[in-house]
Amino acid sequence: MKIWIDFINTPQVSFFEPFIKKLENEGHEFILTCRDSSNTVDLLKQKGWSHTIIGDRVEKSLLKKLFAFPIRVLNLIKFIKITKPDVAIGQSSFYLPLASKVVGVNSIYTNDNEHALGNIPSFLFASNIFLPENLSISKAIKQGASKKKIKQYPGIKEGVYLWExxxxxxxxxxxxxxxxxxxxxxxxxxxxxxxxxxxxxxxxxxxxxxxxxxxxxxxxxxxxxxxxxxxxxxxxxxxxxxxxxxxxxxxxxxxxxxxxxxxxxxxxxxxxxxxxxxxxxxxxxxxxxxxxxxxxxxxxxxxxxxxxxxxxxxxxxxxxxxxxxxxxxxxxxxxxxxx
Known part of the structure; x- marks a missing residue:
């Protein structure tokens, strides 16, 4: 299986590390894309993971973010049409669910930040939504999440990759x-x-x-x-x-x-x-x-x-x-x- 992960910030590198290690050992392949923001690229290089940089650091300005969003989505669509992943998963990557939907790839979107505006398009286009058990489902539904898509996982996000x-x-x-x-x-x-x-x-x-x-x-x-x-x-x-x-x-x-x-x-x-x-x-x-x-x-x-x-x-x-x-x-x- 070819699994696509999109990194847009440094915490996601830690989050996905155990999945990449364990699933690669089981014979699965990963396609990694990232935005050149914060220390993300440095961390991916430290891990020795092959990755493709798509998009630069986005400033705080909401207007700049709105302008940059469709450009990066289009570039991701072009990339995954070529690489052809079987499934996609993103932790607070607001780009991945939409790009996956366009090319017909099932996706998982997870986030533990109920204040993120990017949840709105992500909840709409993701195939599956994963939320921590301590995040109110009602808040996700107010941002457009379908209750049928939501799964709540035990504990907090950080426990997913730190338990070992x-x-x-x-x-x-x-x-x-x-x-x-x-x-x-x-x-x-x-x-x-x-x-x-x-x-x-x-x-x-x-x-x-x-x-x-x-x-x-x-x-x-x-x-x-x-x-x-x-x-x-x-x-x-x-x-x-x-x-x-x-x-x-x-x-x-x-x-x-x-x-x-x-x-x-x-x-x-x-x-x-x-x-x-x-x-x-x-x-x-x-x-x-x-x-x-x-x-x-x-x-x-x-x-x-x-x-x-x-x-x-x-x-x-x-x-x-x-x-x-x-x-x-x-x-x-x-x-x-x-x-």
Whole structure:
């Protein structure tokens, strides 16, 4: 079977990695396309996966996004008419369901962000819609999803690809002294993000002479900002760091939204979300499970109290990792029976 995956952002590389590894071992072939955005291309190269770049980075402007959308869809249609996949699956790729529909390829569309406007065309054209169990189906239906197409999978998206790594990372953390503070800034160009930019600057400057801080930037523009002289002493990696190395030596993770924040929470790492907009249902769920706290106005005082009092919630983490395994098998079964 030839399976088409379209990557439009970095978290999707991690999401699909276990599927690609396991299904390739079973003799299936993958056709990979990507948009040249964030660190996506760098990550695909790190994995050694053959891929075709179709489309450039899209700016935050809704008008620019609307203009770029049909152009990339048309280019994808041309590509998959040549490569002829049997099935298609995309995690928040708003382009894949429409392109698949045009050429008559069955597709799976999955997303855990109920605020994404791209859900509207994706829900309409996808053959199957996968949503996490903690995302309200009524919200998807309001965006045009047919209830007949929807399947809800156990746990959260991050569990689908981290269930195998979870215990390994926990063991590694037992034998490592955690000293580093990792910070993931806001998704500045994302359509769903309407908060402030660079709002953590004062906090970072306040902490940098006391703690070892690593800023995990999302793109070149963000990296350039954190390389300014006022942030001297902070490490800003040029290339994406290995997930295991981050999770193993992370003392506290501060994230302004996105998959990486949920990944660290799922690993049982003390995690503070400073997301400025309305929280997703999945984020609210992690907070309810005591795996994450939300503090959009984070300051040094709260940070140091959290550092003193934070504890891993391993019981809830273990449940979510088990659910992740169940969700992985559900996705895999659907992919193989979709043709």
């Amino acid at each position: 790594k979870g215990m390994e990372i926990q063991e590694a953390r037992k034998n490592t002294s955690q000293k580093k503070i990792y910070i993931r800034p806001e998704p500045q160009t994302a359509q769903y993000y309407s908060g402030k930019e660079n709002f953590m600057d004062d906090l970072i400057i306040d902490l940098k002479d006391i703690y070892e801080i690593i800023i995990l930037t999302r793109d070149v523009t963000q990296r350039k900002h954190y390389l300014e002289s006022k942030f001297d002493g902070i490490y800003v990696p040029e290339k994406p760091l290995d997930f295991k190395s981050i999770a193993t030596d992370c003392l506290i993770f501060i994230g302004a939204g996105g998959s990486m924040t949920r990944e660290m929470a799922l690993m049982g790492i003390p995690t503070i979300s400073v997301y400025q907009g309305e929280l997703l249902d999945v984020d609210k769920y992690l907070i309810e499970q005591d795996l994450m706290v939300h503090k959009p106005d984070l300051n040094r005082g709260y940070f140091e109290d959290f550092l003193t009092n934070s504890k891993n919630s391993k019981k809830n983490q273990g449940v979510l990792l088990e659910k992740g395994k169940e969700a992985f098998e559900l996705f895999k079964h659907t992919i193989l029976t979709l043709k």
